Amino acid sequence: MHANLSTLVYIEDPATHKILMLHRVKKDHDVNHGKWIGVGGHFEADESPEECLLREVWEETGLTLKRWQFQGIVTFVSGDGVTEYMHLFTADDFSGTPHPCNEGVLKWVDKDQILNLNLWEGDRIFFRLILEDPAFFSLKLVYDGKGGLVEAVQDGHPLELFDVLDEDGQPTGIVRERGVCHRDGSLHGTVHIWILRRHHGKWQVLLQKRAACKDSNPGCYDISSAGHISAGDTPLPSAVREVGEELGLKLTASDLVEIGRHRAGFSSHFHGKPFVDQELSTVYLCTKAFDAADFNLQASEVESVKWFDFDEAASGIRDGRIPNCIYADEFDMVADALSARDFLK
Numbered sequence: 159m160h161a162n163l164s165t166l167v168y169i170e171d172p173a174t175h176k177i178l179m180l181h182r183v184k185k186d187h188d189v190n191h192g193k194w195i196g197v198g199g200h201f202e203a204d205e206s207p208e209e210c211l212l213r214e215v216w217e218e219t220g221l222t223l224k225r226w227q228f229q230g231i232v233t234f235v236s237g238d239g240v241t242e243y244m245h246l247f248t249a250d251d252f253s254g255t256p257h258p259c260n261e262g263v264l265k266w267v268d269k270d271q272i273l274n275l276n277l278w279e280g281d282r283i284f285f286r287l288i289l290e291d292p293a294f295f296s297l298k299l300v301y302d303g304k305g306g307l308v309e310a311v312q313d314g315h316p317l318e319l320f321d322v323l324d325e326d327g328q329p330t331g332i333v334r335e336r337g338v339c340h341r342d343g344s345l346h347g348t349v350h351i352w353i354l355r356r357h358h359g360k361w362q363v364l365l366q367k368r369a370a371c372k373d374s375n376p377g378c379y380d381i382s383s384a385g386h387i388s389a390g391d392t393p394l395p396s397a398v399r400e401v402g403e404e405l406g407l408k409l410t411a412s413d414l415v416e417i418g419r420h421r422a423g424f425s426s427h428f429h430g431k432p433f434v435d436q437e438l439s440t441v442y443l444c445t446k447a448f449d450a451a452d453f454n455l456q457a458s459e460v461e462s463v464k465w466f467d468f469d470e471a472a473s474g475i476r477d478g479r480i481p482n483c484i485y486a487d488e489f490d491m492v493a494d495a496l497s498a499r500d501f502l503k
Contacts, residue, residue, distance in 0.1 A: 166198035237303030343434035406454025
């Protein structure tokens, strides 16, 4: 294994809130060709991270940094035999005027537009982390040797990766981290499982109350069970897994009936962070009867579950008497599917 040491810095102009970015377009055989990156480079002999930072910024931009912050260590595993340990910084005080760079074209870019640039997928992750939390972090990024992200681990904990979809539900070939998808609104796949039972001759629907720590709609009632489809996975096994993880129920594929797909999206703020959700959900019904003793709830996802009369749930979801984050038209899908199968008779 060959290991490299490097630095990267995002320099912000505090007056304009723009970030100095480098568009790598001047070298044809540059591994970063066509990408937008921050400013930085590799260590020279006996340099400290800060010495490398200051030298690289001066060489590439002509700026002299006056204040900077060490944000984290990023371990890049390229997939082609090279591992790089990048020391990540931010800076917001400097002197000088940027000069032309032989690595690419320098440009001041609005901070909220950075994620719209042609970035490495791993760069999207650590830029998101810088935006959302000032705490020092360690991030490991594993690529497949062809530029595709296959694994991301923050502070020893794996991050979720999703396939970015086109509007027909087909993977685009881009694999993107969950937090980035929910920041820039990338379309991704989910599974929704509606669990129903007969009780005293009437249908009841199980709704879960989302845990207070959820990254969206904390404390709201939601579908019986729902979750994301991980990169490379397909809906049906994802649905079986999700019900098992969230509710502790052991289902098989034959317990689920697919009733269609639901396209939805919204934007809001939760826990002080922007949240943009664009998802294509494969929707399932499960009419297997379960009692309270059957559930073993995942505390990090589900605060509680409750059976609701189906008709009362329908009206409560629409008029807000049940605080919820359920799409009314998806609930209509469930009602139509039950009716079509003569379950409601």
